[in-house]
Amino acid sequence: MSARKIGMLLLLLAFGASVETAWQVRGDVRIGPEGCRVMGGRFYGPSYSFEQTAERAVSSPARLEVRNAFGGVRVAAGAPGTVRVKLRKVVFLPTEEKAKGFADRVELRLSGEGSSLSVTTNRDDVRRGEDTGLETHLEIEVPPDTAVSVRNEHGQVDLSGLASAEVESSFGEVDVTRIAGDARVESKHDDVAVEDVGGSASVSSRHGAVAVSDVRGAVTLDVEHGHTAARRTGSIEAKQSHGGFQAEAVAGDLVVRGSHSEVDAADVTGRADVETSFGHAKLARIGAGARARVEHGRVEAEDVTGGLAATASHDGVTARHVDGAVEIEAQNGAVDASGLSGGARVRAQGGDVSLDGFSGAVTVEVDRGSARLTPRAAIASPITVEVHNGDVDLRVPDGSRATIEAESRRGDVRSDVAGLTVSDDDRPGPGRQFRGSIGGGGEPVKLRADGDVAFGAYGSASAITDRAVAKPSIEAGARTLEATPSPSPSPATAPTASPARRPTPSPDAPAEAPSEAPRTEAP
Amino acid sequence: MSRPAFSPEGVTLGVGLVALGVLWTLSNLGRVEMLPVLRTWWPLSFVVWGALELADLAIRRSSGRQP
Numbered sequence: 001m002s003a004r005k006i007g008m009l010l011l012l013l014a015f016g017a018s019v020e021t022a023w024q025v026r027g028d029v030r031i032g033p034e035g036c037r038v039m040g041g042r043f044y045g046p047s048y049s050f051e052q053t054a055e056r057a058v059s060s061p062a063r064l065e066v067r068n069a070f071g072g073v074r075v076a077a078g079a080p081g082t083v084r085v086k087l088r089k090v091v092f093l094p095t096e097e098k099a100k101g102f103a104d105r106v107e108l109r110l111s112g113e114g115s116s117l118s119v120t121t122n123r124d125d126v127r128r129g130e131d132t133g134l135e136t137h138l139e140i141e142v143p144p145d146t147a148v149s150v151r152n153e154h155g156q157v158d159l160s161g162l163a164s165a166e167v168e169s170s171f172g173e174v175d176v177t178r179i180a181g182d183a184r185v186e187s188k189h190d191d192v193a194v195e196d197v198g199g200s201a202s203v204s205s206r207h208g209a210v211a212v213s214d215v216r217g218a219v220t221l222d223v224e225h226g227h228t229a230a231r232r233t234g235s236i237e238a239k240q241s242h243g244g245f246q247a248e249a250v251a252g253d254l255v256v257r258g259s260h261s262e263v264d265a266a267d268v269t270g271r272a273d274v275e276t277s278f279g280h281a282k283l284a285r286i287g288a289g290a291r292a293r294v295e296h297g298r299v300e301a302e303d304v305t306g307g308l309a310a311t312a313s314h315d316g317v318t319a320r321h322v323d324g325a326v327e328i329e330a331q332n333g334a335v336d337a338s339g340l341s342g343g344a345r346v347r348a349q350g351g352d353v354s355l356d357g358f359s360g361a362v363t364v365e366v367d368r369g370s371a372r373l374t375p376r377a378a379i380a381s382p383i384t385v386e387v388h389n390g391d392v393d394l395r396v397p398d399g400s401r402a403t404i405e406a407e408s409r410r411g412d413v414r415s416d417v418a419g420l421t422v423s424d425d426d427r428p429g430p431g432r433q434f435r436g437s438i439g440g441g442g443e444p445v446k447l448r449a450d451g452d453v454a455f456g457a458y459g460s461a462s463a464i465t466d467r468a469v470a471k472p473s474i475e476a477g478a479r480t481l482e483a484t485p486s487p488s489p490s491p492a493t494a495p496t497a498s499p500a501r502r503p504t505p506s507p508d509a510p511a512e513a514p515s516e517a518p519r520t521e522a523p
Numbered sequence: 524m525s526r527p528a529f530s531p532e533g534v535t536l537g538v539g540l541v542a543l544g545v546l547w548t549l550s551n552l553g554r555v556e557m558l559p560v561l562r563t564w565w566p567l568s569f570v571v572w573g574a575l576e577l578a579d580l581a582i583r584r585s586s587g588r589q590p
Binding site for chain 1: 530532535536539558559561562565566568569572
């Protein structure tokens, strides 16, 4: 085949591919007086806004359901007994005349009797078979004791000053604030903020950050692919994956099941129970015990009352100031603990163990690492240390009374503790083993290691000082909760829509502006 | 050295260009929609080209020339 024929063949194939591609994107590309629209261009180009209002009397307590597709939904507390609805229709067409003709066909739909009211539009009927961009923004005022349910697909949802709130949103930010009862939010693609809730709060989010604050009741969170921040809440039960989790000032228990998440929790009055992976777990000021299990990550716990159980793999464990029993396990990581007042059981592989300023019975097992122990005061409880492939170093405060069993399988046993009397030292071959006593004998101290075993004098017990375990504090949160205004039945004091921390549902003209304002937007 | 009777690919390209021009003109006149017609009929260019190649082969054989 000649080069000429090959060129012809390629030319025809390229032509055919271009035609097929143009056919595939034909609905998303349009060149006309409104400019070039590319890929989902229904919402590009000039647009015009038109408004429609409606009012309906409802009995108390009211229940409102709102359904919308493209456009924001804002519901705020207004006058008792009346629901006021303002629909702002934004039509994307080249001329105002065409836009008005289209908008005239879009209407509010209010249905329901008595205390129930449903608000939606006929946008689906109007747009059926047409390729015109249409946003329908709903701004609704309801009686303050209204329970509101909103389902929206594309647009911001903003609820404030209501009896209760339920939101299902697919694309768009969700703001829920000043809710007297419960709040529930399900969001798929955007950020969620829930604030000042008198009852419980439940948030489910798939892609977006979640912020929850000042919730009196229990909080349930299910968040994927986003960061979670919870502050000043009741008890929390959370599932978190692929995003960080932060909790502060939790009045109750905290349960977190994380995956690929870093967990930070501080000031929890109840129990903290955290499991996560590929991220650290940091706990501070826990009031009723803590349990932390991290795979491929570090555990850090500080000021824990009620005991600590910590497990880490591929990283270490740090514990500071724990009141209660401590159980620590670290695989391929070190253990660094201080200020343990209720004894400890520690197991570590592939890392050193350091216990500083502890009291109570202590059991330590180390594989491929060394152990260094410094009691807080004179030894008054049993101490057992078993080390494979490492050394043991025990600091002995003045005034200690203990019965010693020490064995170094391949190293030496050393002591500079005055008053350590040796009663037996008869190990044949390498290593050394002896029995002895300090202060005339007392609690059993058993140290075994492959390497050296050392006893060191540590001055007087009174020289070892340590601060008390700090308690969780949620005072700041309590003050905020008390200051939270509950939905008021008086229209004069009814809360208004919260100041927009983010752009309003539409970048269009404000609600008070004359309707039919041309909208300038870059194509 | 004699020139071939005709070039199949040249004829195909010429016919295709004529068809494209006519179609584009009709589209501008509002008689047809260009994209659906193009998408439907563009594979015919292969048919035309193949037919012309066969015709060229037959002509060469009948005239005793090597293909």
